[in-house]
Structure formats: structure tokens, C-alpha cells
Amino acid sequence: MHPAVELVLNHDPDDHGSLADRVASLADEFRLWELMSHYNWDEGFEVPLAVIRHPRCDRALALRLFWDLDDAAREYLVGGTTDFGASYAPYDAEEAARVEEYCRILTEGLRHGRFPPGRNSFDTGFFGTDDPTLTERQRKLRAGKTTLAQRDYDDAFLHPAVAVA
Numbered sequence: 001m002h003p004a005v006e007l008v009l010n011h012d013p014d015d016h017g018s019l020a021d022r023v024a025s026l027a028d029e030f031r032l033w034e035l036m037s038h039y040n041w042d043e044g045f046e047v048p049l050a051v052i053r054h055p056r057c058d059r060a061l062a063l064r065l066f067w068d069l070d071d072a073a074r075e076y077l078v079g080g081t082t083d084f085g086a087s088y089a090p091y092d093a094e095e096a097a098r099v100e101e102y103c104r105i106l107t108e109g110l111r112h113g114r115f116p117p118g119r120n121s122f123d124t125g126f127f128g129t130d131d132p133t134l135t136e137r138q139r140k141l142r143a144g145k146t147t148l149a150q151r152d153y154d155d156a157f158l159h160p161a162v163a164v165a
Contacts, residue, residue, distance in 0.1 A: 005035045008047065023050035029058045029118040036061065041070055044095055049102045052109065058118025060161035062110055067124055076103035078152060111156050117164045126158035 001009075008022045026032055032051050039047055048065065051057055066073050109115050126146040129139045149158055 019046055020050040029056045029120050033061050033120050045098045045102045052106050058120050059115040060120035060122035062115040063122045063161050073103045073106045077107045119163050121163040123160045124158055128160050
């Protein structure tokens, strides 16, 4: 693991003031991906919020956060802020506000293309039916899954992110 990523993951619990600065110091989207691959979500949303605010947070990582690493943003998007707020009532007010801000930035950023393409890739499991590695059955399943998902999600949340050179 990269030492800068370890520094974020192994921070002193009483030293939250510099945590966002430590995330901001990560050099690229690979370090952000590595950080979130090892992040313990029980630690709260301070680190994930700093990650999606990072200028090198690419679309692939944003999609991975949305689909794989935590379900808060999907709940926020589908349920709206009223239902969402009730789900996160057990948090203290500061953390609840952080969770809501994370969800808002992530969902709006994906919807409006604010996360740039990068060197990470993420397959959402939707679209991509032209992938030559898929069997005909896999293509049909993926097409059906995509059609169903389009009922609840904009295409911006469904298209896979392919790495750019």
C-alpha cells in the first residue's frame, strides 16, 4: 500500500482536522481508488467526502462509490432527502450533514458529468452490450438489466467508465 494512503487510513482518531488535507495530498486517481478500496466506512463520511471533492476523483471511482462501496447515495437519489434524512438520524448532526453533502455532490456530479474520465475503469453492469467478450446470453441479460435500471436511474449512473490513456 502506498505510504500516503496508509497515512490517511491510519490517522489519529482525534486528529480529524488534517484528514481532508491528507486526502487532498494524494497525487492521482489510483491513490484515491486504493484509499477507498481499503477504507472502513464505519469511520464515517469525512474521507469519502474529501475523495469526491478531490480534483482527480474520476468518473470510474465516482461510479464505484455509487454502486459498490456504499448505498447511501443510491438511497438519497431514489428516496429523496426526506426519506434519506430519516435513514441517517442515528448520526450526530455534523456527520448527518456530511453524509447528505457526500450524497448530493456524488449524485449531482455523476448526473451532470462533473467527474472527469480518468485512468480507472468501472463496469456498472449496464450497457456495454457490444463487448466482444460477452456471450449472446450475457448480452441479452445485460440489455434487460439496463432497461430495468433505466426506470430508476438516469443513463449517467449506468454507463460504464473506461480508462483513458
